[in-house]
Amino acid sequence: MTSALGRLRFRHLQFLDILGQTRNLRLASEWMHITQPAATKMLMEIESILNARLFDRLSRGVAPNELGLFTLHYASGALEGHRKFAREFDTLRQGGAGHLTIGAISGSAHLLMSTVSEVQRLRPLLVLKMLEQSSDQLALWLAERKIDLMIGRFTSSEQQAQFRYERLSAEPLQVVGRLDHPLRSRRIQDLTELARWPWILYPSPTALRRVTDDIFNSIGLTPTSGVVETPSFWFSLELLQTTQMLSLQPASLAEEYARKGLLTRIQVELPDRMPDYGLITHLGESLSPSAQAFVSVLREKAGVAMAED
Known part of the structure; x- marks a missing residue:
């Protein structure tokens, strides 16, 4: 062959x-x-x-x-790889620093932003394209070489034979709502109370949706007051600000937007946390110089983040 x-x-x-x-x-x-x-x-x-x-x-x-x-x-x-080579080669030939397309889950935003900031300082001519999506969609894009690397999770056993995984961080979770949500000023002792509110959920088969389902299944309930499914944190943010809906989000995002006065964290103790997420690249393939520089900074920032947890 x-x-x-x-x-x-x-x-x-x-x-x-x-x-x-x-x-x-x-x-x-x-x-x-x-x-x-x-x-x-x-x-x-x-x-x-x-x-x-x-x-x-x-x-x-x-x-x-x-x-x-x-x-x-x-x-x-193969054709996409050829096109990417041509674009990268042309950029480097003209004195640039290349292109890099990164796919990432929303929960990695805090780590990703600190990484991008440092990479831009070190390589100001590098053109970075960032795409936010669920891990299952990012894995498809990585397989099709529409992105150079991804920050997320495996969603099927087949991906483990195709890609390399390097753990970056674990991800605690937080229930959030609008700034003046009725639940903002008290601590929730009974999780069953949460099921009576409308929810914004990540779609199946995302890891965050599985954790949400597990939490409700553990108390024998499902949300009953209306559900909206979306993979986009930004759509969720807009919807949270204009309704009394709740959403389960990565703690790093919840804390950032609570500091900005856009969301409030609902005080409730959750029984689960998200599975680890990591850097996922093509198995057995070398990274481009631009990707190597990005990954080097990403590892450094992830090490600092895990030390602070």
């Missing part, structure tokens, strides 16, 4: 990616600026190299089979 992959040309990968998007040989040929017979010949050539049929021929187009879907995923990732 290694020798077969060596026979796949860059144009083959481009063709596969386009055919995967169009599912039509005529459209793929137009996108590639070749004739339809040439497109048919190229597909047959690729299948001959791999010694496998990748697409089922239908009356109105083609459809990738299981091997075809796997190959399309490889082609898309």
Whole structure:
């Protein structure tokens, strides 16, 4: 198979990616600026190299089979890697410091902001792009090479064979509400009282949602007064400020926005805390110089944060 992959040309990968998007040989040929017979010949050539049929021929187009879907995923990732190399190389050639795209869960915001601040001081020309999402979505982006590294958690056992994990921090939790929430001035002794309020929940299968469900399951209750699901802390923040809803959030975020006068922490003792989160990168692959510099600062800041816990 290694020798077969060596026979796949860059144009083959481009063709596969386009055919995967169009599912039509005529459209793929137009996108590639070749004739339809040439497109048919190229597909047959690729299948001959791999010694496998990748697409089922239908009356109105083609459809990738299981091997075809796997190959399309490889082609898309390889092309994205090529595009990222071209962008990074061009930036470095012109005297810049490269690009870096980081995906992170909302609970890592405090650690991430201190890291970004220091990295910008050390490498002022580095272009950083930050994306906030749940761990399951970030893992998909990492697999597709849409991000260079992620700060989050594994959400499936398959990811452990694909990515490398390095623990950064544990994450205590805090119930929060609007600044003048009716529960703000007293300590909640009975968790059942919380179930009577409307809640903003992270969606399944996020780790924060699992912990929230576990807390309510431990007292034999579920929220009954209305639920809104969202993966976005910023949407939650806006909704919390305009309603009497409650939300379970990482303590670092809760403390930061309580200091800013945007939220209040509800005084209640929770039986659980979030699982650790960490740095997740591609297994067996070296980081770019820009990513290495970022990770070095991230480790330093995480060490300080854990020492303060």
